[in-house]
Amino acid sequence: MESLTLRASPSTASPLLRLPGRRRAASVRVSASASSGAGEPDLSVTVNGLKMPNPFVIGSGPPGTNYTVMKRAFDEGWGGVIAKTVSLDAGKVINVTPRYARLRADPNGSTKSPIIGWQNIELISDRPLETMLNEFKQLKKEYPDRILIGSIMEEYNKAAWHELIERVEESGVDALEINFSCPHGMPERKMGAAVGQDCALLEEVSGWINEKATVPVWSKMTPNITDITQPSRIALKSGSEGIAAINTIMSVMGIDLKTLRPEPCVEGYSTPGGYSARAVHPIALAKVMQIARLIKEEFPEGRSLSAIGGVETGNDAAEFILLGADTVQVCTGVMMHGYGLVKKLCTELQDFMRMHDFSSIEDFRGASLPYFTTHTDLVQRQKEAIKQRKAIRMGLQSDKDWTGDGFVKETESMVSN
Numbered sequence: 334m335e336s337l338t339l340r341a342s343p344s345t346a347s348p349l350l351r352l353p354g355r356r357r358a359a360s361v362r363v364s365a366s367a368s369s370g371a372g373e374p375d376l377s378v379t380v381n382g383l384k385m386p387n388p389f390v391i392g393s394g395p396p397g398t399n400y401t402v403m404k405r406a407f408d409e410g411w412g413g414v415i416a417k418t419v420s421l422d423a424g425k426v427i428n429v430t431p432r433y434a435r436l437r438a439d440p441n442g443s444t445k446s447p448i449i450g451w452q453n454i455e456l457i458s459d460r461p462l463e464t465m466l467n468e469f470k471q472l473k474k475e476y477p478d479r480i481l482i483g484s485i486m487e488e489y490n491k492a493a494w495h496e497l498i499e500r501v502e503e504s505g506v507d508a509l510e511i512n513f514s515c516p517h518g519m520p521e522r523k524m525g526a527a528v529g530q531d532c533a534l535l536e537e538v539s540g541w542i543n544e545k546a547t548v549p550v551w552s553k554m555t556p557n558i559t560d561i562t563q564p565s566r567i568a569l570k571s572g573s574e575g576i577a578a579i580n581t582i583m584s585v586m587g588i589d590l591k592t593l594r595p596e597p598c599v600e601g602y603s604t605p606g607g608y609s610a611r612a613v614h615p616i617a618l619a620k621v622m623q624i625a626r627l628i629k630e631e632f633p634e635g636r637s638l639s640a641i642g643g644v645e646t647g648n649d650a651a652e653f654i655l656l657g658a659d660t661v662q663v664c665t666g667v668m669m670h671g672y673g674l675v676k677k678l679c680t681e682l683q684d685f686m687r688m689h690d691f692s693s694i695e696d697f698r699g700a701s702l703p704y705f706t707t708h709t710d711l712v713q714r715q716k717e718a719i720k721q722r723k724a725i726r727m728g729l730q731s732d733k734d735w736t737g738d739g740f741v742k743e744t745e746s747m748v749s750n
């Protein structure tokens with residue numbers, strides 16, 4: 334754990350973060366290594382003391398299910414890997430097939446058109462914990478300088494959480510991501526989103542986790558809640574070093590119009606699942622923006638933010654970083670394009686940085702966050718701009734101006750892109 338640094342200003346840290354024995358990282362980040370201005374833009378980041386060559390992290394899911402695929406991720410150059418979520422007793426995890434369904438851009442579902450949405454009803458890892466832990470150990474032995482994060486989820490039971498944390502930490506992982514957000518399966522056992530959607534429960538469970546963990550903790554949030562800042566605030570106040578968001582969005586992918594059965598169809602029946610991929614990116618941006626503002630306003634000593642949702646290009650990642658994300662996770666993108674995607678993501682992010690003369694990630698992290706305001710403020714700003722003749726009136730001036738014949742053109746006259 335040489336890469337971890339001591340907390341810089343303990344006096345400003347929350348009391349929970351000063352528990353004895355904690356060797357968790359002090360600063361959220363240190364500046365990326367100074368760039369001379371010449372040469373390639375520097376993609377490296379240091380988050381909660383964890384050094385990564387780039388901000389791209391494999392999101393928990395199929396791309397982090399076993400030794401072979403995680404090794405592949407490191408070899409291809411991913412900044413870090415978050416393994417598939419593990420629990421103490423994998424015997425209780427029973428998956429079904431088919432468990433994925435896809436939405437295509439073409440309204441008629443032509444298989445030639447791009448996939449924009451992905452639904453899964455997959456549970457957490459069904460592999461024995463001991464097997465997963467041995468693979469974590471092996472990976473850390475082979476890749477000591479690379480960041481491996483264990484994703485964990487347990488039942489509403491303090492002793493079980495403590496045992497899981499102890500065993501996963503012993504395997505040598507650099508940090509823990511807490512799955513407070515799995516949207517399907519096992520809510521009756523108070524697991525995943527059943528905790529993330531209940532602030533009282535979350536506070537209690539977060540307390541158990543943070544009194545035990547000795548490595549940085551990222552709490553992974555569900556978007557299936559009205560105000561994502563509420564559970565995020567609780568997780569951070571309970572001592573989590575960072576927030577990861579979003580997990581998948583509750584969805585029903587569709588109904589087969591021949592059989593009249595819902596998709597994905599298992600023995601004639603289905604259950605709502607989690608939605609991911611490109612279609613969720615705007616929703617993820619909104620949730621990440623809200624969490625970034627929360628961190629800026631209420632945790633000025635700094636906490637980290639790992640953004641997730643629909644990333645397939647370097648520009649998608651740039652958007653998350655412009656809102657304040659430290660790292661960017663990709664799950665479905667890897668399932669569709671393979672592990673080599675990281676090379677394209679890095680090249681495209683560097684192209685964006687070159688366009689603006691940014692030499693490091695810190696040069697633009699959070700740069701777009703100040704430009705979110707209230708609707709009332711937008712009205713004021715537009716009135717002022719028109720008064721000063723800096724803007725012209727565009728589009729319809731009032732709801733009474735809509736017409737039946739010109740409806741589509743009138744709609745287009747008010748679109749920004």
Ligand SMILES: Cc1cc2nc3c(=O)[nH]c(=O)nc-3n(C[C@H](O)[C@H](O)[C@H](O)COP(=O)(O)O)c2cc1C
Nearest residue numbers: 392393394418453579580609610642643663664665
């Ligand atoms: C098939 C599948 C399995 C997933 N399994 C997990 C999981 O075990 N633990 C977890 O925290 N998130 C899991 N996720 C959620 C992803 O990590 C991620 O939060 C979500 O899919 C949004 O990102 P994406 O659009 O890049 O996939 C899973 C996602 C998919 C598509």
